Amino acid sequence: MKEIEKVLESFHSEIEKVTSLDELNALRVKYLGKKGIVTSLMKNLKNLPNEEKPIFGQRVNKLKNTIEELLSRKREEVNLKERKLRYEKERLDVTLPGARKTIGHRHLISKVLQEIEDVFLTLGYEIVEGPEVETEYYNFDALNTPEWHPARDSHDTFYISTEDKTLLRSHTSPVQVRTMKKTKPPIKIIAPGKVYRKDYDVTHLPMFHQVEGLVVGKDISVVHLKGTLDYFAKNIFGPERKTRLVPSFFPFTEPSFEVYVSCGICGGKGCKSCGFTGWLEIMGAGMVDPNVFEEVGYDPEEWTGFAFGMGVERIAMLKYNVDDIRLFPRNDIRFLEQF
Numbered sequence: 001m002k003e004i005e006k007v008l009e010s011f012h013s014e015i016e017k018v019t020s021l022d023e024l025n026a027l028r029v030k031y032l033g034k035k036g037i038v039t040s041l042m043k044n045l046k047n048l049p050n051e052e053k054p055i056f057g058q059r060v061n062k063l064k065n066t067i068e069e070l071l072s073r074k075r076e077e078v079n080l081k082e083r084k085l086r087y088e089k090e091r092l093d094v095t096l097p098g099a100r101k102t103i104g105h106r107h108l109i110s111k112v113l114q115e116i117e118d119v120f121l122t123l124g125y126e127i128v129e130g131p132e133v134e135t136e137y138y139n140f141d142a143l144n145t146p147e148w149h150p151a152r153d154s155h156d157t158f159y160i161s162t163e164d165k166t167l168l169r170s171h172t173s174p175v176q177v178r179t180m181k182k183t184k185p186p187i188k189i190i191a192p193g194k195v196y197r198k199d200y201d202v203t204h205l206p207m208f209h210q211v212e213g214l215v216v217g218k219d220i221s222v223v224h225l226k227g228t229l230d231y232f233a234k235n236i237f238g239p240e241r242k243t244r245l246v247p248s249f250f251p252f253t254e255p256s257f258e259v260y261v262s263c264g265i266c267g268g269k270g271c272k273s274c275g276f277t278g279w280l281e282i283m284g285a286g287m288v289d290p291n292v293f294e295e296v297g298y299d300p301e302e303w304t305g306f307a308f309g310m311g312v313e314r315i316a317m318l319k320y321n322v323d324d325i326r327l328f329p330r331n332d333i334r335f336l337e338q339f
Contacts, residue, residue, distance in 0.1 A: 004059050007037055011067055015074055021082070024074055031067050038064050108339045109209060109328055112316040113192060116211050119235045120190045123228065125213065128189045130175035132196075136165040138174035143252040144291045158196045158206075168196035171309060173252065176214040180296040185303050186217040192312075202324045209312035216288070216298070216305035222255070225285060225306040233261045233282070237319060242268065244279065253286025253307055261318070273321070280318050283310035 011031055018024050031037050041060050106114070117127060139145075140152055150156060158168040175191035192211045200206050215224065222245075230243045241264060245257035261282050263274035270276040285308035290300035313325050320339065322328075327335050 001056075001059060004041065004063050007031075007041065008063055008066065011070070015070055018074055018078065019081075021075070021078055024071065024078055028071050032064065032071075038067065102337075107328075108316055108320070108336065109312055111339070112319065113209060113211070113312050115236060116232075116310075116312065116315065117190065117192060119232050120211075120213065123231070124188055126189045128175055128179050128191050129193055130169075130172070130178050130191065132169055132194055133160060133166060134169040134174050136167065138177050139167060139169050139171075142177040142292070142295050143173050144289050144295070145251040149251065156198055158198065170197050171195050172210045172212045173307070173309065176212060176307065177292075177296060179214070180216070180293075180298065185298060185305075186215075187305070188215050188217075189213065200326075202326065203314075203317075205313065205325055205329065207329075208325075210309055211312060212307065212309040214288070214305060214307045216303055218303065220287075220304040220306060222287060222306070225257075225287070225308070228306075229259055229283075229285060229308065236315065237261055237264060240267075245285070248284065248286075250284055250286055252289050252292050253284075254289045256284065256286035259283045259285050259308070264318075265321070282315060282318060283308055285309070 011027075014027055014030075015024075018027060029036060033039065038060065041063070042057075121127070136152070139157075140149070145152065157170050160166040160168065172191040172193045172195060175193070176189070179187060179189055179191075190211055190213045192209065194207055195210045196207050197204070198206060213228075215228070226243070226245060229245075233241050233243045242262040244260050246260060248256045248258040250256040259282055260279040262268040263271060263278050263280055265271050265273045266278065268278040270278045274280050285306065288305040288307055293300040293303060293305075313328055316322065316328070317325060
């Protein structure tokens, strides 16, 4: 009888330490299995006197029933704890804010390029595109750029093959030449696209976007050029902005001009942003050189025209007061989401 009490005390002590179903199952096998402690007690029944066998048998059965009941209770307790732990891991706090997905938008350069195209489309211009890998002929020769011109040096232009005279175009002007060679005037086009030059600093990129324009017709003059660019500047920068043409030089136009727009920060009075001049350069332009017309088979005595070219990144910098052109291709969300 004392042995039965010791077994029960030992079971109570061990079941309190159980924390998992695996431990509980091991404890059940230890006490109630075929070779368990309670089973071993029942085997001692044959060694007892006949008058003690019923009492001993009752006590052992009672011990077995008690252990089974305690095991059942413990199983429910452990199951409940494990369910709580599992539910806690899977629990969703519905009071927490949900995961938000940001909505994307067009890149600033794509946005400005679209605005530029829209301005000229309203004026009846046609959008024309051309190859980014060009020949020296279309990139330089046909545009009246002599072989000694510094733009043709290898340290300024990305040459793919000097033998085949192929290169990455340094402007979209070759599109104008290709268009004139296969189209009879009048012509009214813009040529947007990527261009490549060996520059990299706060105002230059090795790859950037340009929009060049060409108008060919009869009796086209600088007045038409000035009026077009003035209309463009007012639509892009604001109706209060003014433009001016400053004489310059480009091989494919004569006369040539640098085009300026009045500073939007100081209103043309002069500030740090415009170098205290009141003006900001936005593009180059000019009347098409007669040599270019002769190269494409146009009679310069019959046809006249003007051309202009602008960097899209340059327009974006001036419009949104960005002081470093290298911010555009870096894809920094903190910068891009401002626009």
